Amino acid sequence: MKSLAYIVSSAFVLGTTATSLAKVKSGSCSLSNNVKVDCGNFDGVDQQSCETKGCCWSPVESNYEQGLSSAGIPWCFYPTQVATGYTLHEVVETETGFKAILKLNGEGTSVYGSDVQTLSFEVVYENEDTVRVKITDANNARWEVPESVVKRTHATKKPANSNIEVAYTAAPFGFEVVRVSDGKSLFKLGETFTFKDQYLEIPTFIDPSATTFGLGESTRLNHALQPGHTYTMWAADIGAETFNVNLYGAYPYYVQIVDGKAHGVMLMNSNGIDASLEQNSMTFKANGGIVDLYVFNGPTPEDVVRQYTGIVGRPTMFPYWSLGFHNCKWGYSSVYEVEEIVANYSKANIPLDTQWMDIDYMQSYRDFTYDAKNFPISEVQSFVSKLHENGQRFVPIVDPGIMVYPGYDAYEKGLTLDLYIKDIQGKNYLAQVWPGQVYFPDFLHPSAQDYWTEQIRNFLAITPVDGLWIDMNEPSNFCNNDGNGQVCVAGDASQKCVLDCKTVDPTNTYDFPPYMIANAHGKMSVRTVPMSATQYGNVSVYNTHNLYGLTEQIATNRALRTVHGTRPFVLSRSSFISTGVHSAKWTGDNAATWDDLKSSIISMLDFNLFGVPMIGSDICGFYGDTNEELCARWIEVGAFYPFSRDHNAIGVVPQELYLWDSVTDAAKSALGLRYQALPFLYSLFYAAETTGSTVVRALWANFPSDTTALTIQSQFMWGNGLLFSPVLDQGATSVKAYFPSGYWYNFADRSFFLDATNKAGTSETGVWQVLDTPLTATNVHVRGGSVLPLQEAAMTTTAARATPFTLLVALCPGGKAFGSLFWDDGMELAHENFLTVDYQAQLVGEGVAGGIFRSTVTHNSFAGASQFKVDKVVVMGPTLQKPTLVSTLNAKFLTESQIAFDETKKALTFSNLDLTLDQQIVLTWN
Numbered sequence: 001m002k003s004l005a006y007i008v009s010s011a012f013v014l015g016t017t018a019t020s021l022a023k024v025k026s027g028s029c030s031l032s033n034n035v036k037v038d039c040g041n042f043d044g045v046d047q048q049s050c051e052t053k054g055c056c057w058s059p060v061e062s063n064y065e066q067g068l069s070s071a072g073i074p075w076c077f078y079p080t081q082v083a084t085g086y087t088l089h090e091v092v093e094t095e096t097g098f099k100a101i102l103k104l105n106g107e108g109t110s111v112y113g114s115d116v117q118t119l120s121f122e123v124v125y126e127n128e129d130t131v132r133v134k135i136t137d138a139n140n141a142r143w144e145v146p147e148s149v150v151k152r153t154h155a156t157k158k159p160a161n162s163n164i165e166v167a168y169t170a171a172p173f174g175f176e177v178v179r180v181s182d183g184k185s186l187f188k189l190g191e192t193f194t195f196k197d198q199y200l201e202i203p204t205f206i207d208p209s210a211t212t213f214g215l216g217e218s219t220r221l222n223h224a225l226q227p228g229h230t231y232t233m234w235a236a237d238i239g240a241e242t243f244n245v246n247l248y249g250a251y252p253y254y255v256q257i258v259d260g261k262a263h264g265v266m267l268m269n270s271n272g273i274d275a276s277l278e279q280n281s282m283t284f285k286a287n288g289g290i291v292d293l294y295v296f297n298g299p300t301p302e303d304v305v306r307q308y309t310g311i312v313g314r315p316t317m318f319p320y321w322s323l324g325f326h327n328c329k330w331g332y333s334s335v336y337e338v339e340e341i342v343a344n345y346s347k348a349n350i351p352l353d354t355q356w357m358d359i360d361y362m363q364s365y366r367d368f369t370y371d372a373k374n375f376p377i378s379e380v381q382s383f384v385s386k387l388h389e390n391g392q393r394f395v396p397i398v399d400p401g402i403m404v405y406p407g408y409d410a411y412e413k414g415l416t417l418d419l420y421i422k423d424i425q426g427k428n429y430l431a432q433v434w435p436g437q438v439y440f441p442d443f444l445h446p447s448a449q450d451y452w453t454e455q456i457r458n459f460l461a462i463t464p465v466d467g468l469w470i471d472m473n474e475p476s477n478f479c480n481n482d483g484n485g486q487v488c489v490a491g492d493a494s495q496k497c498v499l500d501c502k503t504v505d506p507t508n509t510y511d512f513p514p515y516m517i518a519n520a521h522g523k524m525s526v527r528t529v530p531m532s533a534t535q536y537g538n539v540s541v542y543n544t545h546n547l548y549g550l551t552e553q554i555a556t557n558r559a560l561r562t563v564h565g566t567r568p569f570v571l572s573r574s575s576f577i578s579t580g581v582h583s584a585k586w587t588g589d590n591a592a593t594w595d596d597l598k599s600s601i602i603s604m605l606d607f608n609l610f611g612v613p614m615i616g617s618d619i620c621g622f623y624g625d626t627n628e629e630l631c632a633r634w635i636e637v638g639a640f641y642p643f644s645r646d647h648n649a650i651g652v653v654p655q656e657l658y659l660w661d662s663v664t665d666a667a668k669s670a671l672g673l674r675y676q677a678l679p680f681l682y683s684l685f686y687a688a689e690t691t692g693s694t695v696v697r698a699l700w701a702n703f704p705s706d707t708t709a710l711t712i713q714s715q716f717m718w719g720n721g722l723l724f725s726p727v728l729d730q731g732a733t734s735v736k737a738y739f740p741s742g743y744w745y746n747f748a749d750r751s752f753f754l755d756a757t758n759k760a761g762t763s764e765t766g767v768w769q770v771l772d773t774p775l776t777a778t779n780v781h782v783r784g785g786s787v788l789p790l791q792e793a794a795m796t797t798t799a800a801r802a803t804p805f806t807l808l809v810a811l812c813p814g815g816k817a818f819g820s821l822f823w824d825d826g827m828e829l830a831h832e833n834f835l836t837v838d839y840q841a842q843l844v845g846e847g848v849a850g851g852i853f854r855s856t857v858t859h860n861s862f863a864g865a866s867q868f869k870v871d872k873v874v875v876m877g878p879t880l881q882k883p884t885l886v887s888t889l890n891a892k893f894l895t896e897s898q899i900a901f902d903e904t905k906k907a908l909t910f911s912n913l914d915l916t917l918d919q920q921i922v923l924t925w926n
Contacts, residue, residue, distance in 0.1 A: 029056035031077065050076035085191075086119065088170040096155045097123040097131075097166075101138060102173055112199035112514040119195055123166045123175075126155045126294070130307050131164055131177055133187075135195065135291035143543040144290045145270050149444075149551060150578045152268075152311050164297045177295045179263065186263045187295045190281060195291070199515045202267065202291055203283040207258045211710055212282070213698075214254035214264075215275050216606050217247040217575070219587070221595060223602045223698065223713040225254070225277050232518045233273040235546050235574050237476035237527055241591035241623055243599070245520035248474055248588050249575035250546040251610045252284065255304050260705035264296035264304040266311075270546045270576065272517040272524055287515045288543060301701040302693055309611040309692035313581035316557075317689050318614055319567045320826025321393050322467070322584070322643070323678050324353025324797040325671050327657075331650030332360050334374040339383055341656060342392070348658035351671045351795050354393040356469065356645070361396055365434035366403045368410055368459040377462060384463050391798025393466035395569065400473050400552055401431060401438030410455050411439070419445040421541065423487050424505060424532040430488045431477040431529065432499050437490065440475050440529060443551035444544065445536040453559040460563055467569030468556055470583075473549040474528055474574045483523025486511055486530050508532045510542035549574025553583040566827040571643070575612060584614035584643050592621025592648070592655075597634050598728050601716055604641060605698045613688050613695035616641030620655040622648050629730065629775065631655055632666040636778045637726045639670035640718070642681070642695055665776040672793035673748060673780055675800050677722065679789040679821060684719045686822035695719065702783075703740040706765045712738050721786035721810075721819070722747065725771060725779040735773050740766040743784025745810045745876050751905030752878045753781060757813050782876075785812030787819025787839035801826070804871035805917060807839060809853060811877035815843030823917060824862055835865040835918055841875065845926075850883065851875065855921035865918035873923055875908045882908070885926040889913060899925075 047057040060073045086102040099122040108115030116137050124132040136142050164186065168175040176188040190203030206212075211224050215231040219240050225231065233250035240247055252273050253266040267273070271288035296307040309315065327345065332338050338355060345352040361380070363369040370377050384394045402410050402420075414420055415428075420439040423429040428439045441448055456468070478497055479488060485501025486508070492498065506512065510531040517524065524545070525531050531542035553572050560568035570583040579585060587603045590596040600617035607615040619638035620631040626648070635657060638644055648655050657667040674681075684695045694701065695718065699709035702720045715725045715737060723744070725737035739756040746753045756767040771779050782788065787810070792803035809817045817840070824834035836859040843851045853873055882901035887894045887910070900909045910923060 029058065031056075045076045086173040086193075088121065088168065088173045091170075094122075094124075096158050097125050099123070102135070105172075109194075112194075113196040116195045116197070121173075124155055125158045125162055126153070126311065127307075128159045128161060128163050129297035129303070130311060131162075131166055131295050133166070133175065133177070133291070133293040133295070137195075137290075142290050143271070143288060143539070144292060145268050145547070149547055149554070150268070150312055150576075152313075164295065179261075179297055179299070181299070182261070184258060184261070184263075186297065187265055187293065190283070192283070198287050198509060198513050200269075200286040200289070200291060201283060202286070202293070203281055204265070206256065206280055206282050208280045210256045210258045212254050212256050212277060214251065214606065214609055215277075216251040216610060217249040217603075218245060219243045219247065219590070219596075219599045220602055221599055223605060224710075227277050227279045230274050230276045230518055232520070233275065233546070234517055234519045234524065235474040235549060235576075236519060236521050237472065237474050238520055239589035239591075239623065240587045240603070240617070241589060241593075241596060242520070243595070246518075248573050249549065249579070249585075251575075251577060253308065253577065253610065254282070255301060255609055257301070257700065257704060257710060262298040262301040262304045262704060264298065264308055266294040266296070266308060266577065268292040268294065268577065271543060272519065272546075274517050285515065285517070287513050287517060301697075301704055305609060305611065305694050306692035309580070309688075312578040312611060314690065314692050315580035315611055315613050315685070315688045316582065317567060317685055317831075318584060319467075319569055320678075320682060320801070321353050321797050322569050322614070323681055324644075324675070325351050325639070326354040326356055326395075326643075326645035327352055328356030328358060328645060328647040329650075329654065329656075330358035330360065330648070332357065335361070335376070335379045335383055339386075342387070344656065344658050346795065348664050349795070350657050350664060350667050351675055351793070352392065353796050354395055354466070355387065356647070357394070357396040359397055359399070359434055364403070364405075365399075366405065366408060366410070367398050368455050370462070381463050384465065388464075391796040394463075395467040395469055395571070396465055397469040397471055398556075399433060399471055400440055400475055400548075401433040401435065402441060403435035404430070404437040404439060405435070409458070413451055413454070414439060414441060417445070417447045417451055419447050419451060419536075421529055422534045423530070424508065425487055427487075429529055429533045430490075430499060431475075432479045432488075432497060433472055433476060436498060440548075442535045443548070443555050444539065449555055449558060452555040453562050456556070456559040457563045467571070468560065469571045470549075470552055470556055471573050473552045473572060474545075475548050477528050479527075480525055480530060481527060483521070483526035483530075484511070485525070486532050505532070510540050513542070546576055550576040550579055550582070553579060557582040561829060565829065567829050575610075578611070580610070580612035580614070585612050586615070586643060586645065587617040589622045589649070590618050592624040592626035592630060592652075594630065594728065594730050596621055597630065597637060598714065600641075601637065602713055604696055605713075605716060608694040608696045611692070613685065614642050615696075616643030616645060618645065618647040620646055620648065623652065625653045626655045628660040628662055631657070631660065632663045632775050633727055635663060635667045636670045637724075637728075639667070639674045639778070640716075640724050640780075642685075644671075644674065662775050666778070669776060670778045673778060675793040675797070676790045677718070677747075677788065678797065678800060679791055679805070679823070680721065680819075681718060682826075683789065683820060683822045687719075687820075693719075699723075699738065699740060703765070706740050708738060708766060709740055717783075721783055721788055723781045723783060725781070727773045733772065733774055734770050735779065736768055736770050737779065738766055738768055739781070743810070743812055743878065745782040745784065747780040747782050748778070749905065750808065750874050750876060750907050750909075751902070752876055752907070755813075755878060782808065782810040784810050784877075785814075785817050786810045787817045787841060789819065789821040789837075789839075797826075801868075804869040806872040806874060807853075807855070807870065809839075809841045809873065809875040811841065811843065811875065811880075815851070815877070815879075817841040821917075823865065823868070825864060833862045833864075835860045835862040837917070843877070843879070850885075850924065850926035853921065853923040855919070857918055857920055860918050862918075866916045868917035870913055870915040870917055870919070870921070871911060872913065873910045873921075875910075876906060878906050880906050880908050883925040887923070887925040889915075889923050890919075890921065
C-alpha cells in the first residue's frame, strides 16, 4: 500500500478529458436521451417557457404531444448538474483510514437546490477487501440508514495489508478505488459529483467491457443490466408482472464482471434513487441522505457477495421444513376447502410440507383474527393439529395495516401506545387497505417491538401457526392515487377509495421534492404513505419509506423467536439491504405467462446476489389463468427455487398441482429430486449463514472467466454442485443447454453424462448440448468434483429426514471430489447442537487402479446424529471400472453383494454400509 503522502503527490486525472472539476459551470444541454430529466411537468410547454425556467430545449424528431416525444424523451429537460466542484482540505490519518474536509468552489448551481458548501470526507478500510467512503454535510446532521435497522460491522484498525487502495486528488477533488493486484479501477468518481440537500449525484466511470448485475428490485428478461437504462430503487406496490420498473424492494448495490474478475459497489442510502447505466459510466441520483459507499474487491463473484454480507449481515438459516414444498391460493372459501386441498395432494402423492392461508381466513380482513363462519377457530385448530401430526406446517398472512375498529385489541393497543405513523398535521395517518380504514404501526417506535410481539403471541395462543407471511409492507395504500394527499379523512364509502385525501401544504418539499425519481407510479407518495408523514423522532417518511418492510421483518422475526423459541420463518414482499438476515422473500404478484416464468430465474439470481437466498416466485403464476403446459414447465423450475410455493389470485382458475395428470407427473418427478437433495440445499444455507456465500448461482458465478457462461440466464446452479436446465418456451420438448468445462453427470439416474472439458482449438470453454425434455421431464446435472449428501424422496421433510443417506460422489477430470454436510434438528435457534462433515474422494494409483473416499467429522455436538444412517456411497466417473481385488470400509472387507458397478452409467455403488452420519469413513477400492 502506498503511503498517504505518495497518493496525494501522485494524484491522477479523473475522467477522459482535461475538464477541471473546479471550473464553474451552470450546466450543459449536451445529454444523451436516456438521461434527460423532464423539466416543467406542465402541459403545453414551448421553447420560451422552457428556457425561462432555466432548462434546455431540444425537440426530438418524432410524433409528439405537449412536449413529450412518442419515445418518452422530454423536449424540455434539466441541464447536467455539474457542480462547481470541491477542494479537499485538512487531511488527517485515522486508525482506519483518513478523513478530510471538502469545500465548494464558487456558488454552485441552483437546480434541485443549493449545493452544500462544506462536506466531510472519510475513507475507512473495513478489511482487506472492503473500503467505505462516506461524504456528508460537515456542519448539519443528515439522515442516514440507522444501525438499529441495518446493523453493520466496523473496522477498529486499518488492515496491515489491503487488497484495495484509495487515491484522491485535492484540487479538483476526486477519488478512485483501485484493486492492488491488477490496478483495475473499481470506483472512480466522475466530474458531475453533486451534493445538495435533496439531490445527490454520484457518478463513476466504468470499464466499457464491464457486465453489470444487481440494482433491484425489478422484473427483467435480461439478467445483465442494460446500458442506456435507468433503474429506480423505490419500494412500491407494483406487481412483479410489470417488467423493467421499480417493484417492492430497493437494493442500490451492483456487481460487475471485468475480464473474468468481479467487484461490487453498495450505496447505503434509503432515499429514492435512480441509477443510470451507460457503456462507460454509472450514476446514482439520490433525493436525500448521504454518500455512504462500500466498494468490494472480489475478485470472484462469490467473494463479492461474501464481502457484502460481511458488512450488512449474513443470511439467516431457516427451519428445515421450510425447504419443502408449499401450497397457497388467495380465494380459498373456508377451512373445509383447505382441508380438502391438503388431502388431495396426499392422494396424488405430491409432496406437501406447508399449507398457507391468504387474507380469506380473517374476520373482515383484520389481522390476528379468524372468520367465525368460514374459518371457525375450533376447526382451524383441529386442521393445524392434523397437519402437525402429519409432519406438516401452517403459515398465514399478516398485513401491516391495522383496521380502525373500536374494541379491536390490535387497534386499541396501538392507540394507547401512540405508535402509529403520523401525518403532516401530527395525527395518525389514515390509509386504506383490505379492511378499509387502517393505521400503520411505526416499527421505529420504541414500543413497537413489545406491541408486535404481544399481538403475535396472542395470535399463536389461538392456533400454533408455524411462521408468518407479511405482505403489503411497502407499505401499500389503496388511496392517495395521485400522490398529493397529505391528510386523509373518511369519504364516500361507495368509492374504491373510501377516503377523502387532500393537500394541506403544497410547498412541502418532501411530498413535492425538487428532484423526482422515475417511480413507475409517478409521484413518490402514490399509493403509499405520503412523504411528509413522520415516524418516531419526527423522522420523515421521505427518508424511511424504503425501510418500512425491513423494520416489519425485524419486528416479526424477533417476535417469533420470543414466542416460539425456535428458528423463525418470515416471508416478506418488501425488502431492503440486509433483508436476508431476517426474512425470506418471494417475488410478488407475477402472472401466468412464459415471460414471467423466464424472469423468475433472473429474480432468483438477483436476490442471491442481494444476500437474500431464500427466494422464490409464485409457481404457475399469480395473475391470470395458467394452463397445463405452463404449469408443468413451471414446477420443473419452481421445484428448485429455494422457496418453492404454488400460489395464485382470487378469481382465476385453480392451479393445485394435482389438477392435471401431466403436472402431477412433472411435480412428482421434480419435487422428488428436490427432496432427495435437501441435505445438500440445507448445507448451502449453512454456508450462506456462516460465510456469506450464495445458495443459487448464475453459471458465471461459478465460471467467471467463461465468456459464454456470462450470457446464460435460463440455467442456474445450487452452489457449485447441481446444474438446472429447464424448458422455458411454449411447445418446446427440448432445450439447448450449456455445460461449462468439466465432467457432468445425470442426477436422476446417477450416471456419467458429458465430458465438457475444453478442447484445443475450440472457441468456447464449455459444450452446448441439446437435451430431449418431454413435458414431464426435468434436467438436473451434477458437476464433476462434487460430493452431495442426499436422502430419499418423501411426502414431507419430516419423513425424508428419517430416511438413510446416500453420499453421491461425482469425480472431476482430475479424479477428485469434495463436499460437506451441516446437520442438526432443523429447528434450533442457536447453533449449539450440530454436526458438520467434510467429504473427499480421489482416484489413486496408475490409470484406474482404485480410489479412496473419506468422511471426516469436523464438529459434533449433536446428540441425535447417530440416529441418522448412511446406507450408500455412489461414485461416478468416466474412467471407473469394477473393482477386481478388494474394497474396504474402515479397514474391513466389503462383501461382493455390497459392491455393484454399472458399466453403462460408469457408477460404482457401495450399499448396505450400516454406518451412522457421525462416523468417520474411509472407503477404498482397488
